[in-house]
Amino acid sequence: MLAMSVIVFVGVYAIGDPVEILISPDADQIERERAIQALGLDLPLWQQYGTFLIRALQGDLGRSFVFNEPALQLILQKMPATLELAVGATFMAVLIGLPLGLYAGLKPDSAGSKAIMAGSILGFSLPTFWVGLMLIMVFAVQLGWLPSTGRGETAQFLGLQWSFLTRDGLAHLMMPAINLSLFKISLVIRLTRSGVRETMLMDYVKFARAKGLSPARVTYVHVFKNILIPVVTVVGLELGSTIAFSVVTESVFAWPGMGKLIIDSINVLDRPVIVAYLMIIVMMFIVINLVVDLLYSTLDPRVRLEGKS
Amino acid sequence: MAATLEVRNLQTHFFTRAGVVKAVDGVSFTVGRGKVMGLVGESGSGKTVTGFSIIGLVDAPGRVVGGEILFHGQNLAKLSEEEMRQLRGNRIAMIFQDPMMTLNPVLRVDTQMIETVLAHTKVSKEEARQRCRDALGMVGIPSPDERLKSYPHQFSGGMRQRVAIAIALLHRPELIIADEPTTALDVTIQGQILAEVQKLAANTGTSLIWITHDLSVVAGLADDLAVMYAGKVVEDGPVSEVLDKPMHPYTHGLIGSVPSRNRRGEPLRQIPGMTPSLLKLPPGCAFHSRCDRATPECTAPVELLELIPGRHARCIHPHLEEVAA
Numbered sequence: 279m280l281a282m283s284v285i286v287f288v289g290v291y292a293i294g295d296p297v298e299i300l301i302s303p304d305a306d307q308i309e310r311e312r313a314i315q316a317l318g319l320d321l322p323l324w325q326q327y328g329t330f331l332i333r334a335l336q337g338d339l340g341r342s343f344v345f346n347e348p349a350l351q352l353i354l355q356k357m358p359a360t361l362e363l364a365v366g367a368t369f370m371a372v373l374i375g376l377p378l379g380l381y382a383g384l385k386p387d388s389a390g391s392k393a394i395m396a397g398s399i400l401g402f403s404l405p406t407f408w409v410g411l412m413l414i415m416v417f418a419v420q421l422g423w424l425p426s427t428g429r430g431e432t433a434q435f436l437g438l439q440w441s442f443l444t445r446d447g448l449a450h451l452m453m454p455a456i457n458l459s460l461f462k463i464s465l466v467i468r469l470t471r472s473g474v475r476e477t478m479l480m481d482y483v484k485f486a487r488a489k490g491l492s493p494a495r496v497t498y499v500h501v502f503k504n505i506l507i508p509v510v511t512v513v514g515l516e517l518g519s520t521i522a523f524s525v526v527t528e529s530v531f532a533w534p535g536m537g538k539l540i541i542d543s544i545n546v547l548d549r550p551v552i553v554a555y556l557m558i559i560v561m562m563f564i565v566i567n568l569v570v571d572l573l574y575s576t577l578d579p580r581v582r583l584e585g586k587s
Numbered sequence: 588m589a590a591t592l593e594v595r596n597l598q599t600h601f602f603t604r605a606g607v608v609k610a611v612d613g614v615s616f617t618v619g620r621g622k623v624m625g626l627v628g629e630s631g632s633g634k635t636v637t638g639f640s641i642i643g644l645v646d647a648p649g650r651v652v653g654g655e656i657l658f659h660g661q662n663l664a665k666l667s668e669e670e671m672r673q674l675r676g677n678r679i680a681m682i683f684q685d686p687m688m689t690l691n692p693v694l695r696v697d698t699q700m701i702e703t704v705l706a707h708t709k710v711s712k713e714e715a716r717q718r719c720r721d722a723l724g725m726v727g728i729p730s731p732d733e734r735l736k737s738y739p740h741q742f743s744g745g746m747r748q749r750v751a752i753a754i755a756l757l758h759r760p761e762l763i764i765a766d767e768p769t770t771a772l773d774v775t776i777q778g779q780i781l782a783e784v785q786k787l788a789a790n791t792g793t794s795l796i797w798i799t800h801d802l803s804v805v806a807g808l809a810d811d812l813a814v815m816y817a818g819k820v821v822e823d824g825p826v827s828e829v830l831d832k833p834m835h836p837y838t839h840g841l842i843g844s845v846p847s848r849n850r851r852g853e854p855l856r857q858i859p860g861m862t863p864s865l866l867k868l869p870p871g872c873a874f875h876s877r878c879d880r881a882t883p884e885c886t887a888p889v890e891l892l893e894l895i896p897g898r899h900a901r902c903i904h905p906h907l908e909e910v911a912a
Contacts, residue, residue, distance in 0.1 A: 480688065481683055481684075481685060481688035481689050482688060482689055482690055482691040482692070483691075484644060484683070485681075485683055485689040485690070485751070486691065486699075487644055487675070488642060488644060488675055488676060488680070488681040488683075489675065489676035489680075489702070489703040489706065489754060490672050490673065490674070490675035490676030490677055490703070490706045490707055491672075491676070491702060491703070491706050492672065492706065495702060495706070499694070499698075499702070500691050500694070503691075503693045503694065504691070504692075504693055507693075577693065578692070578693055579692070579693060579695075579738040579740065580692060580738070580740050
């Protein structure tokens with residue numbers, strides 16, 4: 279976390295001088311000096327970093343140069359939008375990807391699984407922004423079923439604004455979530471399929487069949503529990519990277535999430551926001567990895583620490 | 588006495604891209620009630636596929652294409668998948684070669700045992716658990732209650748094989764197919780498991796098919812012996828007779844390659860050459876290219892011949908002189 283904060287801080291510093299962008303060109307020298315001083319940009323880098331670090335430890339990640347609001351608050355306002363988008367997409371990926379992958383793995387030679395596999399290649403290779411535009415064209419412009427931009431109505435929950443709690447919001451959420459999930463669905467399908475095919479060859483599956491268990495029991499208990507381990511890993515990592523980098527989809531659907539915020543901030547070199555954003559993302563990855571590791575131990579008894587029993 | 592299992596001219600072929608592999612091509616043998624039948628042969632001779640054919644677990648691209656598997660007179664090759672499932676684990680059980688692989692690593696032992704009970708009988712979970720506990724006790728696992736709650740990785744190899752045997756015994760099957768169950772174990776554990784199985788078979792009247800490549804194992808365990816080579820039974824008969832006076836040159840060579848007290852000091856004999864590819868079997872007797880008694884006539888097909896009462900061999904130049912002696 280500390281190492282990462284140094285890298286980010288120096289990296290952002292190296293990108294460019296925000297003063298050029300923030301201060302109107304016709305401001306005179308004195309105004310300029312004052313602005314630089316007010317933002318603390320006159321201090322040497324290590325001093326700036328020191329101030330940042332001390333404040334960060336107190337929960338203050340700095341104020342946005344542009345909005346003059348605490349960067350953290352700015353990001354947290356946008357967070358629910360991105361969060362529900364990413365979780366929705368991941369949820370869909372698991373809900374659709376797992377059964378399809380399972381089917382493709384169990385019947386690798388059927389026409390259905392060949393179609394699924396061909397579809398998953400499309401899901402992998404079509405660029406997100408293009409699929410997003412196509413979705414808008416078909417469902418919003420031509421059919422008029424779903425709205426194409428914004429979050430729609432939101433409802434209050436846990437002190438934050440969420441779209442998925444209202445009908446209108448859900449309709450707005452639909453398309454961006456589908457767009458984001460296409461790649462993930464393909465990923466989960468392929469992962470599940472190869473997992474199933476590998477597991478089906480294992481002796482314990484044959485032994486389970488030799489015990490006279492029903493095919494359903496063999497598939498859903500013996501095979502399924504084994505393939506969940508890699509799927510959980512990848513889905514966890516995917517969830518993290520979606521939250522962090524759903525920029526393209528958010529731009530296409532004008533979804534007011536963190537992705538749009540970070541792009542805007544980078545454009546105006548709003549350093550505190552960029553740094554705070556990256557800090558939050560790193561934090562989130564750490565948390566997600568922790569959760570995945572904890573899930574492991576419930577799924578795979580071999581991972582559990584010895585000595586508990 | 589009616590035989591528990593009678594296999595007649597079983598043929599199991601694998602339809603691969605490179606051609607048809609005749610893994611099992613004309614295997615016949617009979618297993619009487621409470622008898623132990625040893626099925627011996629080197630790797631790739633079709634022993635395991637024979638076992639899987641009987642229990643109906645040959646996977647694509649393999650298929651049982653011919654012959655009859657009569658289990659108490661009922662032809663298993665003609666049963667539907669569901670009828671077969673009801674037999675499996677219930678009246679016919681199987682024990683696999685590698686105990687490290689046969690138990691599902693992510694499920695507790697009790698889950699894996701109880702599901703076997705519930706697959707074939709309608710009893711309460713508590714009663715099923717009681718049965719599993721008894722079965723574990725029967726195969727010599729101490730403190731079965733505790734062990735039931737463990738995961739497979741908490742067991743040693745020998746213990747896991749005991750668990751697998753306990754699972755096979757849950758429904759007191761009439762036939763157990765044991766596919767090299769002691770090969771992956773230490774010699775000491777091997778001895779324990781063998782003694783255990785022998786005792787159990789004797790107590791419960793269960794018939795056993797013991798698949799192995801280890802002649803010393805069958806010598807002490809089996810009643811009858813069938814020797815397989817390249818998908819065919821080349822010789823069968825009572826175990827002591829076959830081992831003492833082998834008729835088929837292959838069996839002869841096999842026994843000659845095992846150290847013995849009677850030939851102390853002599854170098855061990857070898858069978859020259861190697862097993863032919865099942866895709867390109869030589870015509871006639873598959874062994875003739877490696878056989879020291881082969882003549883041009885050996886390229887013609889040979890049937891399993893009853894050379895002396897109770898003993899068959901698939902050979903036109905058998906070692907009869909020693910049998911007579």
